[in-house]
Every structure is written in structure tokens, then in C-alpha cells.
Amino acid sequence: MTESPLATPAAGTDAPVPAASGARRFWRRLRAQRAALVAAAVVALLVLVALAAPLLTALEGQDPFTYHPSLIDSARGGVPVGSLGGVDAEHWLGVEPQTGRDLFARLVYGARVSLGVALAATVIQVAIGVAVGVAAALGNQWVDQLLSRITDIIVAMPLMIMSLALLAVVPASFPRPVLVTLVIGLIAWGSIAKIVRAQTLSMKGLDYVSAARLSGWKTWRIARRELLPGLAAPVITYAALLVPMNISVEAALSFLGVGVKPPTPSWGQMLTAADVWYQAAPQYLLLPAGALFVTVLALTVFGDGVRTALDPRAASRLRIGTGRKDKDAATATATATAAAEATATDADATKKEATA
Template structure:
């Protein structure tokens, strides 16, 4: 009975008998921009996963040099119009080396998205674990973990990442190293503070107190009672972390300390393209456009997920704009 009253009084709350996933999808479907962004993200992920198949279909690979396709007398400018676009090279070739741009672009999607997603997984695991430990621990544990999180929040990511990536041996796989550095240095501390604050609120709820009186262990309470309540803010924060991590990976590669040749990444392609924007503009525009579209799509999708998970957001939107349910 109390759940029905709460659902009736809370704008956008889950109706009795309606699953959370179904209600989330129902809200998300009303936001057309988020659906378009989700389709773009799905397409990018599909391209990244199918990179070997797409490159094989073109008949090229991302590392083979084609010196005959560049004009050495002009400094390595691609031969032909539009940067050497042809039936064999769908997006043209790279200046100086003649490497296929389409192959490097789709393999760069695999590296950039893979590094960003791996870093996000590290950030989520660390942030949730530290936040739960701080929220459920005693006063000393709480203060210690909170101070550690404060230090990492204030830590300059780019400076620390530059220092760490510069001293690690080159034999260590660079994409894995970049994902670990980004995941361990940034993002997780802010998430930990968010999870701690939410845990302190949730552990005062009646159902958590009942579980504690029943003799449940702290780990079981966290897994069965607290984690479901933390799902919405954690998923929302993850949707923000992914585009941020893509930008960080691109910036590190652009500075020369991220993914290194011959492994392609969009940031690394931008590094090499900064001197070719006049002679071969597509070499700069293609990776820059891919980065822009990816970050924009993930940002719009993250905003849509946040609104769909927050039952009060739709209510605030209706009150502020006078729009009815189902408006996009």
C-alpha cells in the first residue's frame, strides 16, 4: 500500500507492476535526440568491432606503406584528387607514408573506444568500491577514504598522466597502459564521493535497517540492498565518463605520450595531421570529425539516460515548459 501511495505522490515514479527497465525504456523513447545518439554510438561500436572485416573488404590494412601513392617531390602529398581517393582507397591515403586512411580510421575507432571503455570500467569499479567502503565504514575509514578521494579529485590529470606514461617502458602495451592511467588517475574519485553520499542516505532507509537487524553481513547488505539503489547515479556518471575518456585519450595521443605508431588512434592521427591541413585537409578532418561525432553522440545519450533514470527530471521539464508526457 505504501509503495502505491509513494508512486502516486512522486512525479514520474515507477508505477506498481511496471519494471524499472520498462519504465526507463518508456522514458528514453520520448527523447528522440537520445535515440539518434544511441543509434550513432551503436554504429560506431559496430564499426570498431568489424574493423578487420571492413578493412579486408576494402583490401587494405592500416600499416602498409604505399610510397607510389604520394608525391615525394611535393613533400609527400597524396597523388590524385581528394587526397588519393580511389576504388582501392575509399578515403584516400596518408601523406608521406601512403597508408590507407579508411583502414587507419576504423582501427583508430577500435583503439579510442576500447581505451575509453576500459578506463571507464576501472573508474566504476574503483569509485563504487571506495564509495561503499567509505559510506559503510566507521568514522576513521570514512575520513581516510574521503581524504584520498579529495586528493585525486584535485590532482591534475594531464600532468600526472604525462609523467606516468613517460616513465613506463615502451614494451608495455600502450593502449592497456593508457586505459589504466586514465582509469586510476581521474574520474573514480568524484564517483566515490557521489556513491558515499548516496550510501549514507540509503543506509538510513527502513529496509536496510531491517536487513541489519536480521543479521545480514555488511557485504550482503551492500550487494542486495544498496547496489540496486546506486544503479541510477552510477550509470548516469558512466555515461559522462566515456566521452570524457575519449577526449583524454585523444589529447594524450596528440601530445605524443598516448598510443604510439604504428597502432592507429584518432588522437595520433591528429598529431600527424597538424602540418597537412592545407595540402591534405581530409587527413585532419576525418579523425577530428570522428572524434566530434563520437563525443557529441555519447554526451547526448548520457543526458538522455540521466533524464530517463531521474523520475523528477520529466516533472521539472513539464512544470518549466508546460509540455505533456510523451513530448520529445
């Protein structure tokens, strides 16, 4: 019973043509935003690097865990030997101070942890938020009030403080990347639940949802067949913006020493160890910080592009300055021409009256 896209007549004919599909419209709007496409390419490259980390380190001939004490100068406190932090044919980005571990290997393996934690935490947040939001909107008054108050409590919780408390009491034997993922995902789902609840309440009164209810469909079937497709746009939009936020949270927790523990590499954990080396070995700080900056910026720009492409009002905004410019210019030219002709006619009439 979901409403189908309206057909529009073809140019110069009266015959209707099928409207573009939702995916095609989304892709057309996204292609109009070059910044979002560049950001998407950067994100895809980062994901590819994270997935191909074992292959890339094998090509280099290194791994992220092996110590190389011969590559550091113990007399200078553990500074890497050589220029640019020990960059050479065997160590493409140099080595870590004090340990001599390969910096390139730790950087690409750190991408796996940082991106993996952020994406997995986002999936957990979206799953819980959508379930709670839809249940609150479709439930009775008591269910709505209970779930809404629980959501308010979750939203009011300070994420960093709660994460620090939970991560500090869990045994060290528990895998830290999994623990950080669960903590972020189980604490920060309140905002998306509020968005889903508000959107579901606005959709409940639509004609096709009312028709489904009058047809005897059960609540779960209405939610699955009629409501969830309509929730895809706001959920995807918010999820795209959650990923860079979760990357920043994971980096902050690792930087504070309660996130991913060494020797497991992550960008935040690398920043924690690099805070005292920014003068002696600046690349040790700049490389993970730069990777974090580029990743968060690309994901933020891409998320904003997805939001614009999924916005029903984006089509009119994107047409402004493109196809409508020609029409507006033609209209302005026609108006100016008509005004000039009218002025000339009035002048001729005035001249004739003066002659008479």
C-alpha cells in the same frame, strides 16, 4: 527487503494493476527523448564499425599498416597523388601523406583503440569508485576519514600532468593502449567515489536498509542486496558521461605524443601526425577530428538522456507538455465556460432589477 514498485489503479476501475518495472519505465522515458535515441544509434554504429574493422578493411582490400610509396608525390613533400587525397575505388578515403597508408583502414582501426581505451578506463573508474565510496559510507569513522582523504587527493591531482608523468617513465615495450587505459582508470576515479559515498550515506537511513540491519544481515550483504541496486542509476548516469571524457583524454595524450604510438592507429595519434598537413591534405586532419567530434557529441547527448531517464523526477517533467496538456486545456476550457455562464447570469439579474 527492497521496496517493491507501488501498484496504481487502472483507469475507470478500482482494481490495482502492477506498476511498470524499472527497466520499462527507463525505456519509456528514454523513448520520449528523440535526441538521445539518435545519439544511441550513432554510438551503436560507431561500436559496430570498431568491432567490424577487420571485415570492413578486408572488403576494401587494404590494411592500416602497409605503405604505398607510389601513391604519394615525393616532389611535393609527400602529398597524396590524385584528387581528394587519393580517393579511388581501392582507397575509399584516400591515403596518408608521406606514408601512403590507407586512411579508411586507419580510421576504423583507430575507432577500436579510442573507444576500447575509453570504455575499459570507464569500467576501472566505476569499479574503484563504487568500492571506495561504499566502503567509506559503510565503514567506521576512521575508515571513512581515511578513504575520504585519499579520494580528495585523487580528485585534486591534475589528470593530464599525472598521465604525462606516468606515461613518460614507463618503458616503451609496455603496450601503450593498455598503459593509457590503466593510467586514466587509476587516476580519475575520485569523482565517482564521492558521488557513491554521498548517495550511500543518504540511503543508509531508509526503512528497508534499517530493517535489513535489524534482521542481522552483515554489512556486505546489505550493500549487495539493498544498496547497490539503488546506486545503479547515479553510477550508470555518471559512467555514460565519463566515456566521452575519457575519449578526449586519450586523444589529448596521443596528440601530445605520450599516448598510443605509431604504427598503432588512434584518432589522437592521427591528429598528431596531421597537424602540419591541414593545408596540403585537409582530409587527413578533418576525418579523425570529425570522428572524435561526432563520437564525443553522441556519447554526451546519450549520457544526458540516460541521466534524465533514470532521474526519479523525470516522469513528471516528461508528462509536462504531453498527457497533461490535454487535462490542463480541458480545465482551462471548463473554467472559461463557467466564468462566461456566471457573467451571463449576473447580466440577466442586473437587467431584471433595472426593469423592476
